[in-house]
Amino acid sequence: MSTEREAIAEAPASTSGLAGPRFRPGESAFRWMLFACLAIGIVFLGVLLTYVLVEAWPRLDSRLWTNFPSIRRPERAGAQSAISGTIWVIAFTGLFCLPVGIMAAIYLEEYADPDRWYNRLIELNIQNLAAVPSIIYGILGLGLLARQLGLGTTVLTASLTLSLLVLPVVIIASREAIRAVPQSIRQASLALGATQWQTIRRQVLPAAVPGIATGSILALSRAIGEAAPVILLGAVTYVAFNPEGLDSAYTVLPVQIYGWISQSREEFHHLAAAAIVILLVLLLLMNAAAIWLRNRYSKRW
Template sequence: MTTTTASGGRPARPATTRPSLRSRRRARPGELAFKLALQFCLLVAFAFLVALITFAVYKGWNRLDARLWQEMPAGTASRVARAGVQSAITGTLWVIGLTAAICLPIGIASAIYLEEYADNNRWYNRLLELNIQNLAGVPSIVFGILGLGLIARIIGLGFTVITAAIVLSLLVLPVVIIASREALRAVPQSIRHASYALGATRWQTTWRQVLPAGIPGMATGSILALSRALGEAAPLILLGAVTFIRFNPDSLLSSYTTLPIQIYNLIKEPQAEFQELAAAAIVLLLGILLLMNSAAILIRNRFHKRW
């Protein structure tokens, strides 16, 4: 079998089979239709989101003032015109602050162990990874049932701030671990090898080289996980947050309410005054969520490194 040679005596490259122009033309209408369908779905979802936000702002515009965070909730329609959601805002800060204090150190430490120290050939490490992946998809109401039966009743912490924080920590802990592992995995192995070559130990390499390089991704994932915890209402309904609270929590064992639960209580009332206050609280909650997500995007763009 003879092969042809190109000019200069070098053997010519073997001919590669390429799809004909007709077959490529056949694929284009389908690709275009699929792309248009995706864009249409995105447009519909965005339109519904804009409509809901616009309706909430229009409905609660008259209540978007200092009364919203300076005044306590009211139980009657005659007093709701001067009422606010101060106890819900304070309770949200308590719960989310404790959630961050519990889940972030545990989640980041677990990610460091699984990514830098764990032996994937060990059965218990594989079982641990499998459980983390499965827990990330468990509905939030299941964590509420777990918190009600185990933490509130068996352990005896009751319907308090610390119970809500523990349950929300369990809810977002898999997300924090997965996001932190991905951030650590994105750090090139060459950095680790260079550190080992200079005589550093594994812990020194992890603490001084890997962690600083992975902080942007870990911070972004942690903020997004806390944003999810901020908007959760289902597990807190089972943990006693639906009670009418007119005081701010002052300890870990205080009763509490949060913004999603306060909105849930207000929206049930038929009076227009309650509906306006609920709409204003929705706008406030959306604003906090947008600020947290914007902070996550800012951290990612500001400190992101391309290796």
């Protein structure tokens, strides 16, 4: 026995499984490749933002959001109508798509029987619709909403079309957030005598709010930057008034930016860059709201 113990004690550390971490060239190379990809993305983003800010600097003043567009006098032109139209369209897009998307996600996760053929068909269509190009939704909105239903090229038509565009994203994100809630929370609530709807309303949804809010804001962030559908829906580049209702004509920032970029004079290029900065600020505000909601509800749970 003593001989065997001495042999084990004198054995190399590698044979006893106590060796330190080995140097793996492939793992180190992969890690550096990941850092390089991240650095390239950050550098390109920084270059683009710097270029936009430099181009926009001559027109980053109050004229941009207090004046209306002007073709003859670019030095006094602004984007008030485009900013107002963007807020109108995105506000009603969220009002239309968020309740429908969240309720659909609740049904598919909490009530739907996955063995039923029509539930499987709904899930398949939702996944496919999330990958449909935005121009297809613009054609749908123009042919069905604007012409067949007689809504015209108005704020309402644009809001409904963009709602259809981002609805699959809202449903998928909300489903993932609801699915991430532990089953033990549901079981404990039901064991205490709560109904299924009370469990969903008081336990599941509050716990899923951070994920639902993040996915919803990201979906609206996609809608706010879309230009192809709203071009088809009549968001003309020159609108010298703010929308006054759902039946009003409108323009949005992406279309206004496109109109200024297509001009030959350099003053319009500065205006387009300044409008890009305004659009980025709106996106950052929306993402900040999502982060605030996520952090607020995450602390409770």
